[in-house]
Amino acid sequence: MTQGGAGAEPVCPQCSSSAVVAIQIVEHESCGAIKPAAEFQTDDGMHCPDCDVPIDDVTTISDESAGVCEDCRHTFKIDRGSSNSDVSQRREPAVVRKDVRSQLRSTSPSPSRTLQVAVVMSLIALLVSATILAPIIPSLRDGEIETGSEPIAPPTETQPERSVSGTGTWVDYQSIVIFRNDDVQPNYRSETRRAVDSVFIEENVPVTQGIIPAIDNEGLPDEFCRSLRKQARAHPDTFEYALHGYSHEERTDFQGGSELGGLPTERQETLIREGTAALQACLQQTPTTFIPPFDNYDNATSTALADEGYAALSGGTWFTETYYNETGPFERNGIRHLPASRSFVRNWTTNEFYAQSRLKASFDDAYRDGEVYVQTLHYPTFTTESRRDRLRGLINHMQSRDGVTFMTVGEFAYKYERGEIKQTDDGWQVLESTDDGMSQPQIQTVKRGPRIIGQWGKADA
Ligand SMILES: [Zn+2]
Ligand SMILES: [Zn+2]
Ligand SMILES: [Zn+2]
Incomplete structure (x- = not known):
């Protein structure tokens, strides 16, 4: 498809x-909640997420001033009179607690109705106008894509250099499936979070939980941490x-909007170090996997993560394909990259899921190609039992295929680094423990100190 001219239907500039669908901002007048319309929609009808009651109607505040691409999630300004603006922000609008209303409150404690609408409109303008942001963001690195990168080392070329450690049996698999549950955070749809966790427990399928350590720039509450440790x-x-x-x-407009990508190296190192310390204190264990918000990052991010002792990071396949020209697991900047497929969510405005047939077909x-498949989900979007049945259905579909094994991002990186996972012509070999009653631990602790990159078949870091 090509970009349409003046007067054509809007197309995604990315x-x-x-x-492309328009983002609609609405208000629940009795409580003042102002959010994308999608946040009020559930399988059981309209429901206000703030005052937690079923509601009959909401008031439209803006319409068709911004659009979101259903294919790549790009959010941008729609200007029907001319060509699309190419300044934009990619967002996950429905799944992070921070919303338009909280920004409103910090802007103006008790705005009049007219002012409220005006503030919302200018917030929308800010969201879609990177030209305003650009002057205050130093050293954007979009143009320095290959800086500091290294030659690609496909797993098949590095096998002879690896040695097998431990005892066990080599088992052949056609595909390795990894589930990644993003946006785990305190005080937000906690019942839904526990219900999604229960699906993985009941189906006996491991999952990597991506925890936001400082949502709203607040620390993780003790009660939340205790429940995770339990x-x-x-x-x-x-x-x-x-x-x-x-x-x-x-924090930047890197790749359509990024928390880390495009930030100065030292700032990235600080955010990663502080986030890691917060999670260490909360879990009383050291994370070895990093999931970048908005699925993107740059070379400085991966280098900083490797220096901090991380073994793996998982962004989006759409991102690694353009930035690294890679779609499967690969190693770069001293860390393993496991790009993930699309989330369940097809439309971030309405929280509509992809058709189940499409999710199954993607797997x-x-x-068929014998690949590692990383499936992303965002627990806050699984608000009803029928939505959680979609997750369960996809898991059962994967389990129904011969030669499928499930593991976490961390377990894949841990086993791969030790030569306990090997890529074969038509799939994967995994060294599995044969001890009765013993299973491989899913959670590994990083040994501090220099990483032995040579085990990954790399000449240098
Ligand atoms: Zn309400
Ligand atoms: Zn798009
Ligand atoms: Zn996220």
């Missing part, structure tokens, strides 16, 4: 898709806890 003790083979950025804010493609 991927040229015409699957969960880790009760289900040590099910949950890996990963660091999901710092405060999950867009089936990876299965």
Whole structure:
């Protein structure tokens, strides 16, 4: 598809898709909640997320001033009178607690109705206008894509250099599936979070949980941390806890909006160090996996993560394909990259999921090609039992195929680094423990000190 001219239907300035929908901002007048319309929609009808009651109607505040691309999630300003603006922000609007209303409150404690609308409109303008942001963001690095990168080392070329450690049996698999649950945070749809966790426990499938350590720039509450530690003790083979950025804010317009990508190296190092310390204190264990908010990062991010002792990071395939020209697991800047597929969510405005047939077909493609398949989900979008049945259905579909094994991002990186995972012509070999009653731990602790990059078959870091 090509970008349309004046008067044509809007197309996405990033991927040229015409699957563009307008973002609608609405208000629940009795409580003053102002949010994207999608946040009020559930399978059981309209429901206000702030005052937690079923409601009949909401008031439209703006319409068609911004659009979101259903194919790549790009959010941008729609200008029907001319060509699309190419300044934009990619957002995950529905799943992070921070919303338009809280920004409103910090802007103006008790605005009049007219002022409120004006502030909302200018917030929308800010969201879609990177030209305003650009002058205050130093040293954007979009143009320095290959800086500091290294030659690609496909797993098949590095096998002879690896040695097998431990004892066990080599088992052949056609595909390795990894689930990644993003935006785990305190005080936000906690019942839904526990219900999604239960799906993984009941289906006996491991999952990497991406925890935001400083949402709203606040620390993680003790009660939340206690519940995670209790969960880790009760289900040590099910949950890996990963660091999901710092405060999950867009700090640059790198790749359509990023928390870390494009920031100066020292700032990235500080955010990663502080986020890691917060999660360490909360979990009383050290995370070895990093999930960048908005699925993107740059070379400085991956180098800083490797220096901090991280073994793996998982962004989006759409991002690694353009930035690194890679779609499968690969190693760069001293850290393993495991790019993930799209989330369940097709439309971030309405929280509509992709058709189940499409989610299954996406896995089936990876299965046919003998690939690692990383499936992203965002727990806050699984608000009803029928939505959680979609997750369960996809898991059961994967389980119904021969030669599929499930692991966490951390377990994949841990085993790969030790030569306990090997890529074969048509799939993967995994060294599995044969001890009765013993299983491989899903959660690994990083040994501090220099990483032995040579084990990954790299000449240098
Ligand atoms: Zn797009
Ligand atoms: Zn309300
Ligand atoms: Zn996120």
